[in-house]
Amino acid sequence: MNWFDYNTQVVAAATALLGAAAGLAGCLLLLRRRALMGDALGHATLPGIAAAYLVSVAVGGTGKEPWVLLAGAAAGAIAGVLGVVLVRRGARVSDETAMAIVLGAFFGLGTALLTVIQASPGGHQAGLSSFILGHAASMVASDLRAASIVALVCVALVVLLTKELRLLCFDESFARVIGRPVRWLDATVLIIVTAVVIAGLQAVGLILILSLLILPATAARLCTDRFTVMLPLAAAFGAISGVGGTLVSSFAPRLPTGPCIVLVAATLFVLALLFAPKRGLFAQAAMGRAGGYRP
């Protein structure tokens, strides 16, 4: 495979759009201090996918229609979000504990269903387990279309709601006091994240989607203190990771695309950590001599 190849171009375009959308969604998660929500959501899609396959086969379908599986993934992710909220309230545990609980229980259920499916006739060819680690190389034009629609919707939502989301991220109680619909905004953030997770299942899989959500956003956070700069910066980092990872994996025959995208994103993060103005390690060391940086 080389990068002039039509297939590589399709994959690069799809992962770039996905990376941009994930960068935007990640900023919201990061600033809401819920970075690991992406992990709980990602793992929670698995039982949804498996259940959608079982239902589709039961009603006479093939179980391979992509939209059926993605609808199942969405249902699983939404159930996961509700699970986090209900467990946090019902068991009175911290956000993080509720996420770990949902992640463990949902993924366990998913693997149990998956083993049953893979033992059933035709189940092994359904390729459900490819959602776990992703299979970007086999993305086709229709996947590109789906990814770009999701990415555009996410971008549009974030741009339209920038002011409200900024208020939500930085001063939730003030937003509530001046009458902003905080609950709905919170739900919107989670819907955007869910959409990105589902769009990213095929490219990077449900485990690595977490890194696509938080690496570009954290890198952007290191580079700037302004929300309106952080958003486009994170989107750009995400897009660069998508294209870069796809190209890197297309040069060598045995580099899986998803992990390559993550490693490019991680490289960008390390560069930001070292060289960012003000918050970067070099800048901090320089300012340390001049009296120190107080964030």
Add this chain to the structure above:
Amino acid sequence: MNAWTLAVDGWIIAIGALGALACAVPGAFLVVRRTSMLADAVSHAVLPGIAVAFLLSGTRDPLWMFLGAAAAGLFVTLGSSALARIARIDSGAALGIVFTTMFALGLILIVQVADRVDLDPSCVLYGAIELAPLDSILLLGVEVPRAVLVLGGVTLLNAFVAVIFWKELTVMAFDPALARTLGCRPKLMESIILGMAAATCVAAFESVGSILIVAMMIIPAASARLWSDRLAGVIVGAMLIGILGALVGHWIATAVAPAIIPGGRDASSAGSIAATLGALLVASIVVAPRRGIVVRLVHRWLLTLRIAREDAIGLLWRLDEDQRTVAPAQLRDLLVRGAEIPNWLARMAIAHLVRDGRLECVENVARLTTQGRADGASLVRSHRLWEIYLMQRLAIAKDHVHPTAMVLEHITDAVMREQLAREGGIAADDHGTRADPHGRAVPEVPRTNGAN
């Protein structure tokens, strides 16, 4: 599905149960310390650890794999807290960055070595609890699975550490600031907790899989937290819940799943155990004593009924004060309109009062009994003392004190009532001569057994 055989299913359940025992101690501390996602991070990060160990050693020897996994676990624990500190980012975000990057690296490394050795990433994720009994060691003439020995050793080690540092760990878990002032070395204790968690994850991932580790470490501890307020209780409860989960989960995987899902094959035991633990948590949320939903609903309902009964008694006592009488049906109407109580609840409250001998209905007139009058007097006394207090001490306007007193009268006991009387400057032998802000006398409570 065949009948269970002790040699296979017995060992699988034993491994699951031992995993639960090993996870209970670090799990309880992680839940109390609110750092639960560490279990997830460590269990994903072992993948590059074992891949690097294979590249370095060229063997799949368990010792090398364990060393690689342990190094990776240590790296993710220390690395993420160092990253959070130097980059000044949220600890959750730092954890996510370190472990997903390591996982991606691990996937790439494993693909590179894939044709030389069968290292399966999905084995790390789901574990191979079904195959664990096959890998056994002869011990005292009995074939014992290696996983049983490893998990048993980790359980003993965790129990040993917990017993030695019990006081320090407890103080650290609940109040790090106090721990520092008492000289309990909170930093060291924190490292011990994280080290225990990481070591348990590393030791257990091979047999039970990384996802089940997360479930086994966090879910039983969070469930047990609903049943007990004591750390030791949480740990023991987590052990029991974990063992129950292993038993029921394996039964569902091998007996229930094949029966209900077409295809008739066993489901993954690790996955089923994790899902069962989730179901046990939901059950705990519903039925746990004191914190459970059922108990909370019952408490709320009993409170609602008590307030309705007290409103009925107070209403009748005030009517009696004005020498008015009402029929039971009228009393109900007054409650529905005046105290905004639903009709069925008013009916029920009146029936309860009649049954308890507080209220009698003679010739279609509702009348308080002696006991009922005593209850009414103490309630109205509380109400009027509160009105005096609110006006005198909090300078609330005369026409605003009634609604607040309506609420406070229900939560005032005899001791608080007499304190209110003292604060309001009313002597104990006042005999009902003082008036409330609306000119009504503050009644005495007649001497009977048992008041409000």
